[in-house]
Amino acid sequence: MISHVAMETYWREVRSIEEEEEGEEEEEEEEMKSMDEEEALLSTLTRQQAATVRKRLDNYTETLKTRNRQPIRDVRDIFPQVFVPVSPPQSLTAADDLSSCDLTRLGFISHIELSTFLLALGVQTKRTRPPRRRTRDGGVFGVSLNSLLENDRKTFPGVKVPVVFQKLLCILEETGLETEGILRVPGSAARLKSLRRELDRSCGAFDWSAVRQVDAAGLLKLFIRELPTPLLTHTHLSTYRVSSVVHQIQALQLLALLLPEANRDTLRALLVFLRQVVSHQDRNRMSLWNVSMVMAPNLFTCPRHGNKRSIARQREEMEEAVAGAHLVQLMVTHQDLLWTVRQTGRQTDRQTGRETETDRERERDRQGERETDKERERQTGRERERQTGRETLCEGVIRVHAPLHAKVSMAIQLDGQTRARDVIARFGCDTSCSGQHLYEVGGNICERRLHPDCVLLDVYRVNPHCDWMIKP
Incomplete structure (x- = not known):
C-alpha cells in the first residue's frame, strides 16, 4: 500500500480544490446578503415606489448586460490504429474510422460485453446516483461539452474538442512542458477567479496573451471539474474494484466506447497532452505518477479531506485516491489501446448489421406486396439490373468508385x-x-475507413456485399 507521504501531491491538490470551492461559497453568501439588504431597503417604500425602483433597476441591469455582451464564440475511437511491426489485418479498426451509426451500435454491444466481463471477474456493478453539478446555459465553465x-x-x-480547452492545452504545450511543477503548482485563487469571470463573460474578445x-x-483543471457530466461520465466506477492490471485495461477499452463522442474526443486530447508532460519529466519533475495524482481529484469525485474521520474512513479515502491515480x-500509458475496436466487438456489430439488413429486406418485401403490379415490376427490374451488375464481377474482384477522380471506377482483382x-x-x-482513404460502405456495416495497410481480401470475405469508395 502506498503511504500517505507518497500521496501528498494528491492531498495537496484536494486541498487546493476545496479552497477554491470555499471561495465560491463565500462569494455566493455575499451576493445573497446584498440581495437581503436590497429587499430591506425596498420594504421602507410604498408598493408603487418599490415597483418603480425595481423597474428602473431592471432596465439599468439590462442596459449593462447589452453593453458588455459579446458574441459567444465556440470555445473549441474499444481501439486508434495500433502501429505494430506486422502490417495490421482487417481485424484492427480505429473508433474514428467508423460511422456514428456503427459507433452507436458498438456502444450497446460494449455495454453488454463489459457487464458480462465484470460479472465473470466477480465485480459487483451497482448503480449509484451521480453527484449533482450546476449546469449553465452560457459561458464556458459548467457548460456541457455538446453545448460548447x-x-x-x-x-x-x-x-471535435471545445476551442477553449484546445487553447488552454496549446498555452501549456508552448510554454509549460519544461516548467518544473507544471499542473502541480497552484496559481493565485483570486486571479483564477477573475480569469474565469472574464472567460465566461466574453470568450470571443478574451485576451489569451495575458494568460x-x-x-x-x-x-x-477547473474546466474539467465543473463539467455538468464528468469527462469519464460515471462509467469508470466499477474499474476501481478490478484487481488485475490487464483486466483493468480491458475494462477501460470497453468503457471508452461507452463514452459520448464529445467526451471521448476531449479525453483523448487531454491524455495526449499528459503524455507530453511526462515525456519532459527530466525538466519539469512531473513523473507519470505525479501527473496521475494531480489529475485524479479533478477527473474523479475526490473525497473530502477533513480532520474528523474514522480510521476506516481514512483507509477508504486512501484506497480511492490510489485507485483514481x-x-x-493506465489511461496515459495505454491511451492508444483505448480508441481501437477489437475484432470480437466488430464481428458482433457486423452480425447485428446482417440481421438489420435482413429485416430491411423483409420490410421491402412487405411493402412490395402492397404496391401496384407496375411498381413491383420496376422494383424487380432495378434489382435484377443490380444483381446482374454484381454477377459480371468474378469471385475476388471488387469495383472501386472514386467520384472525385478523373477515373471514377475501376475493377480490381484481390489477392492476399x-x-x-x-x-x-x-x-x-x-x-x-x-x-484520400478507401472506405468499406454498406453490407453488414454502415461505413468504415480502412487503414492503408488493411488486407482487403480479409474485408471482402467478411463483407462480400459492401461497396468500395475512395474519398477524403
Whole structure:
C-alpha cells in the first residue's frame, strides 16, 4: 500500500480544490446578503415606489448586460490504429474510422460485453446516483461539452474538442512542458477567479496573451471539474474494484466506447497532452505518477479531506485516491489501446448489421406486396439490373468508385497481398499526402475507413456485399 507521504501531491491538490470551492461559497453568501439588504431597503417604500425602483433597476441591469455582451464564440475511437511491426489485418479498426451509426451500435454491444466481463471477474456493478453539478446555459465553465461544441461549430465547422480547452492545452504545450511543477503548482485563487469571470463573460474578445502557464493549468483543471457530466461520465466506477492490471485495461477499452463522442474526443486530447508532460519529466519533475495524482481529484469525485474521520474512513479515502491515480496512470500509458475496436466487438456489430439488413429486406418485401403490379415490376427490374451488375464481377474482384477522380471506377482483382494503399495508388493518389482513404460502405456495416495497410481480401470475405469508395 502506498503511504500517505507518497500521496501528498494528491492531498495537496484536494486541498487546493476545496479552497477554491470555499471561495465560491463565500462569494455566493455575499451576493445573497446584498440581495437581503436590497429587499430591506425596498420594504421602507410604498408598493408603487418599490415597483418603480425595481423597474428602473431592471432596465439599468439590462442596459449593462447589452453593453458588455459579446458574441459567444465556440470555445473549441474499444481501439486508434495500433502501429505494430506486422502490417495490421482487417481485424484492427480505429473508433474514428467508423460511422456514428456503427459507433452507436458498438456502444450497446460494449455495454453488454463489459457487464458480462465484470460479472465473470466477480465485480459487483451497482448503480449509484451521480453527484449533482450546476449546469449553465452560457459561458464556458459548467457548460456541457455538446453545448460548447454546438457554438464552436458555428465558427469552426467540424471541430471535435471545445476551442477553449484546445487553447488552454496549446498555452501549456508552448510554454509549460519544461516548467518544473507544471499542473502541480497552484496559481493565485483570486486571479483564477477573475480569469474565469472574464472567460465566461466574453470568450470571443478574451485576451489569451495575458494568460500565464500557471493560469492555464488552473483553468484547465477547473474546466474539467465543473463539467455538468464528468469527462469519464460515471462509467469508470466499477474499474476501481478490478484487481488485475490487464483486466483493468480491458475494462477501460470497453468503457471508452461507452463514452459520448464529445467526451471521448476531449479525453483523448487531454491524455495526449499528459503524455507530453511526462515525456519532459527530466525538466519539469512531473513523473507519470505525479501527473496521475494531480489529475485524479479533478477527473474523479475526490473525497473530502477533513480532520474528523474514522480510521476506516481514512483507509477508504486512501484506497480511492490510489485507485483514481492508478486509473489515470493506465489511461496515459495505454491511451492508444483505448480508441481501437477489437475484432470480437466488430464481428458482433457486423452480425447485428446482417440481421438489420435482413429485416430491411423483409420490410421491402412487405411493402412490395402492397404496391401496384407496375411498381413491383420496376422494383424487380432495378434489382435484377443490380444483381446482374454484381454477377459480371468474378469471385475476388471488387469495383472501386472514386467520384472525385478523373477515373471514377475501376475493377480490381484481390489477392492476399492487396492492401488499401495499393488500391488508392491505382487511382494516382499517394496516401501519405493526398488525404484520400478507401472506405468499406454498406453490407453488414454502415461505413468504415480502412487503414492503408488493411488486407482487403480479409474485408471482402467478411463483407462480400459492401461497396468500395475512395474519398477524403
